[in-house]
Amino acid sequence: MNALSITGEVLVFIGTFFYFLSTLGLIRMPDVYNRMQTSTKSATLGSLGVIIGTGLWAVGKGYSPAWIVQTVIVATFLLLTNPISAHTLIRAAYKTGIPMWAGSVVDKYDEHLKAKAQAEEPEEEGDEE
Amino acid sequence: MGEASKLSRYLYTVIVLFVIWIMLTASLDPQELEFGFIASLIIAAFTYPIFTTAGLSNLHPKKVAYAIAYIPYFLWAMIVANLDVAYRVLHPKRPIRPGIVKCRTVLRTDTGKLSLANSITLTPGTITLDVDGDEYFVHWIWVPDEALTDNEEEHVKVSSANITKPFEKFLKVIFG
Numbered sequence: 566m567n568a569l570s571i572t573g574e575v576l577v578f579i580g581t582f583f584y585f586l587s588t589l590g591l592i593r594m595p596d597v598y599n600r601m602q603t604s605t606k607s608a609t610l611g612s613l614g615v616i617i618g619t620g621l622w623a624v625g626k627g628y629s630p631a632w633i634v635q636t637v638i639v640a641t642f643l644l645l646t647n648p649i650s651a652h653t654l655i656r657a658a659y660k661t662g663i664p665m666w667a668g669s670v671v672d673k674y675d676e677h678l679k680a681k682a683q684a685e686e687p688e689e690e691g692d693e694e
Numbered sequence: 695m696g697e698a699s700k701l702s703r704y705l706y707t708v709i710v711l712f713v714i715w716i717m718l719t720a721s722l723d724p725q726e727l728e729f730g731f732i733a734s735l736i737i738a739a740f741t742y743p744i745f746t747t748a749g750l751s752n753l754h755p756k757k758v759a760y761a762i763a764y765i766p767y768f769l770w771a772m773i774v775a776n777l778d779v780a781y782r783v784l785h786p787k788r789p790i791r792p793g794i795v796k797c798r799t800v801l802r803t804d805t806g807k808l809s810l811a812n813s814i815t816l817t818p819g820t821i822t823l824d825v826d827g828d829e830y831f832v833h834w835i836w837v838p839d840e841a842l843t844d845n846e847e848e849h850v851k852v853s854s855a856n857i858t859k860p861f862e863k864f865l866k867v868i869f870g
Binding site: 583586587589590593594595596598599601602603605609610629630631634635637638644645647648649651652655656659665666669671672673674675677 | 714717718719720721772773776779780783784788790791792793794795796811812813814815816817818819820821822823824826829831833835837841842849
């Protein structure tokens with residue numbers, strides 16, 4: 566049983582390390598888009614490690630096996646909902662006109678939006694940015 | 695794929711809700727099961743129209759097998775990408791070359807597109823910015839040289855091969 570709690574502890578440690586990395590990335594990255602990139606990392610491997618690790622640790626310590634099943638469920642719901650908020654945030658950032666970092670190499674979305682606006686109605690200008 | 699019959703959609707919702715109930719309570723006590731089953735029956739009656747359009751055909755053994763195989767595959771892809779982004783964060787020179795690229799998908803259903811967009815966002819280094827029809831606009835932390843061509847088709851091909859292709863072979867079977 567003890568091997569389980571040790572695995573759990575290691576997983577929690579790894580998760581915390583990835584939390585640390587994403588915080589570091591939040592400081593080091595140049596613009597909002599790249600900061601989002603590093604913060605999604607904390608939500609995936611970081612939270613996954615901590616949540617599942619807690620479940621394993623609890624089972625190893627002699628709590629009921631329900632712990633691992635329930636932590637897996639929590640992790641699953643987190644994985645299902647987290648990307649939606651990340652996507653919404655980055656899309657809102659783009660739509661409100663936050664510029665990309667000067668070192669960005671390509672922006673196909675901008676081209677796409679412009680082409681679309683042109684194709685739709687050339688007379689109605691001023692509405693979109 | 696047209697809409698499945700109401701009964702099949704209802705039954706599918708009941709099954710999914712009941713499985714979630716069992717996992718949340720994590721007990722096989724008959725009393726718990728009974729109550730959970732009744733609750734699933736009632737809740738499914740209200741929610742099945744927005745929950746599913748495909749109904750029981752979602753539980754086809756092949757789809758379930760692919761869905762189960764997708765979990766370790768996806769986790770592995772996520773860990774690799776995590777280490778890649780970790781390297782970029784820790785490297786003193788901060789080797790990033792971000793950009794928004796365009797990908798094309800072969801998935802047809804809305805659920806499939808949603809899960810592909812979620813998978814892309816969950817993988818560090820790529821975030822789905824917008825989906826329009828079969829075109830994905832993805833913010834990518836390291837755009838490789840091959841994707842930096844002026845040729846539109848070439849660009850879409852390279853970025854799709856890197857971002858959407860790895861997930862599509864599973865999601866195509868699961869969601870169509």
